[in-house]
Amino acid sequence: MNNPPDISQDPAEHEEYAHGIQKHVKGYLMVGAALIVCTALTVGLSYVNFGSQKANIIVALLLAVFKVSLVGAVFMHLAAEKKLIYRVLIFTGFFVFALFWLTYLAWYNPIVR
Amino acid sequence: MEIPYTISTRPDTGLWNAKIGIWLFLASEVMLFGGLFSAYIFLRLDARPGEWPHGLLNVPVGTMNTAILILSSVTVVLAWAALKMRRYRAYWWYMLATILCGVIFLFVKLYYEWPQKFEHYGIFIKPAALEKYEQYFGNNRRTEKGLEPRIEISGHLHNPEARTDANIKEYEIGLDPVYVDPNSPANDRPHFLYVPPTDHLATIEKEDVERIDSFGPWHSAYFASYFTITGLHGAHVLGGVLVFIYMWLPVSKRLYQRNPEHLANRVEVCGLFWHFVDLVWIFVFPLFYLL
């Protein structure tokens, strides 16, 4: 889904532009509905046993990641954003990962427990 | 003096200033909540068997609050789209809806979910005395099935004065349903609907008790992270609501008449913040309510 282009001063073009936005609005509503459905799904699936607690956590988090990427991609316009913002986010992602992974590693590998 | 690129975009980046600013701010927010969630993971991994509670939160209410936040995310993006289409009236209504969603969310949290927890007590039994209360725990069956043992009996405390009065030798607690029928397979996993404590009274001798606490932040690492993360998240919701109220007041109308694109940009920036708050909640909800 692309971002709406910048608004034009020309009334004829503006009409077309407003129409373009209108299409986006439909998309926003659909994503909203999808998010609500996913929420219901998350709750429902949490009462299904996927074999182990680990599997249950993975299923729930995968759904959460899916929902979050919907919000990010559509509501926050990340599906078509400028390079610079991707770069900032990739950096941030790397450091969050470092924070999670290394904290986990430090927990996982002590001399004595 | 005029600072360039406040509304128009800089050609080589294709962005206006505040958009970069808000994304950088959100990057720092990611790290903030990242720190809290990594603490959550660390503490949960560190918890001994039975120490990390499950199913103590009200799932239907949490689900409703999730839906409310998602709804508010939709309305705020619609508000922005309305501004882009130069429909101020529609913008005004969508903004009002967003503010109301935020207020309802906070209201549910502060006046329903949190206070309920402070009236609910959990009694941790000393390891040596666990066997004595087997009728409430059902640990023999749980060990057989490879489930984590239960070490805490929770419910409505009928003699709260026992906490301070040394002359009272036992606690009387109206049990939560799980402890009434601990061996039922239905109780192996948390229930969807919240069931209040029953009238089934259990008497627990003080000398068997390791610790008694209400379900406040002091109860366990679980509730500590629950209150801290939802509290900080709530503070973000509150901040967002205040900013949205400012943008909904007549001040915004004047800015709209002067420069509608400026207002649209402001709404976009605040909307990005609001979506982020929504996004955090999408993780909070399963991690605390469901898993």
Next chain:
Amino acid sequence: MDASTSFETHHDPHAHSGEHEHHQLGWWRTYIFSTDHKMIGIQYGLCGLIFLFFGFSLMMIMRWQLAYPGQALPVIGKWLPYFFGANTMPDGKMTPEFYNSLGAMHGTIMIFLGVVPVAFAAFGNFVVPLQIGAPDMTFPKVNAASFWAFAVGGVIMLTSFFVPGGAAKGGWTSYTPLSDISDKGPGFHPFLNGQTLWLVGFIFLITSSLLGAVNFITTIIQLRAKGLTWMRLPFFVWSQFVTAFLLLLAFPPLEAAIVMQLMDRTAATSFFLPAGMIVNGAPLHISGGGSPLLWQHLFWFLGHPEVYVLILPAFGIVAEILANNSRKPLWGYKSLVFSVLVIGFLSFVVWAHHMWLTGMGSTVSAFFQTTTLLISIPSVIILSAFFISLWGGSIRFTVPMLWATAFLPMFGIGGLTGIPLAFNSADLYLHDTYYIIAHFHYIVAPGTIFGLFAGVYYWYPKATGRMMNEFWGKVHFWPSLICMNVIFLPMFLQGMLGMHRRWYDGGQGWTLSGEHIWGLTGFQWNTPISWAAWIMGLAQIPFIFNFFWSIKHGKKVNDNPWEATTLEWTAPSPPPHGNFVITPVAYRGPYEYSLPGREKDFTMQNEPVEPSERSRRAAEPVLVH
């Protein structure tokens, strides 16, 4: 000037309607509640320098206790109890609690209220927009908010000295569980106690840094002058850019940790408290289940990038001054830029080398040792490039240059002595000794702070239109250089003797200190160190005097007194609101000194490239960056 009129002007709706006429702002709006990046930079700088001196004074008091343990502090010892409270120094003798407070607050104040505000916020605010040819920061109001958050944080930190029980005592790292349970109980207020105020003050300081970092990055990305491409940026701007990213991404996890510790202290949670803790013989009523190590991880996740927050701006300042005073392009500009980026990147994955003794397994240790050694490579590249930049230059030993050249060996000592600490086997012995103190002080005291002094002397004419006095500058420099080394060099020896860094009595009772090094025992070395510290305190007086005297009486100079090349020197001195008379355009790199075939030995960034230059440039690729 009437403040009320200026407020009316401000509220006038026409003021914002795009006419952009120059308003004469009132005194309050010009000097106190300013949104101008230069004024905010100067505010940050003054506050930061005052905090630096205050933090240093705390240490000067501590040095008495270390050199003459248990003896009454002469002269001021009588007066300090009136200031800090009766329980701090009864009869001029320092109590252990007060010693701990001083130690914790020395570290906190020097780092978070002194060096970061001066190095990052003051120089960044004042210099960066000028160097990139911008009229101001992108978000001037956010900038002001950043300063005021800093000011509130500073006031809270200072207030904590005066609450019952005194300031925080848990060290600047506030390690849990000690800091979770200290300053609690009888005699302490539940909220207004040292440690809790420390945490609250910190939240404000972090907020300030975050707002500043967002502003800096956006400014550097969006407001660069036309033609000022990334590889034409002065190195100082690069170093500030990376620093801002470090603050932006490393501070929030600490903020998370601080919120958690605040919850531990006020809402009885147990994030950092394990079960079964016994304090003063009684078990604590806590849920347990927390982890003291978690605090250390989150703290050092900031703590290590913070080290680079302290040093990178100094690198930037020194680079500008070296190029300017050696009249030569900075050697290896590109490798400097990439080194600084690599440092920024790696600094996030080395933090656990502060925690070798916490029981990490060999896998984790190996990982962190590797990254720690890797990060020394770009640091060495930067230092080498600086040294090579001096080679063959026609060096002018101005006052800023003196500080900048002194920075190089001082930082070298600090950096190289860190290498043994990167190996956990060597660190087992050196951990928590005076060796550590000497190592990191060589980096931040004669390193960063010398860089900061260099910057103050260098950009002073831009801020005021006048030079600082050269003679008094040298009177400031030489004693400071000598005293710094007398203070910190013996600490390496003390550390290798095994002297622990937190001893309240200066190691008086430590038997191994009977061993002599250069004629003195470890404990006896405290005396010359302390005297050097006090003399260095005196040596700052010429600077303070010079700084204020020169505002009115310094030698008047033109807009470019150092004959420098970067864009800030094209603006008037002091620059007016909005900075530049003509919006600058950059045509060349930042360090075009001694271009052949030119009358003068410097070519400013806004001087267009001449046709004759083009052909020569093609023939001499060395000069093209």
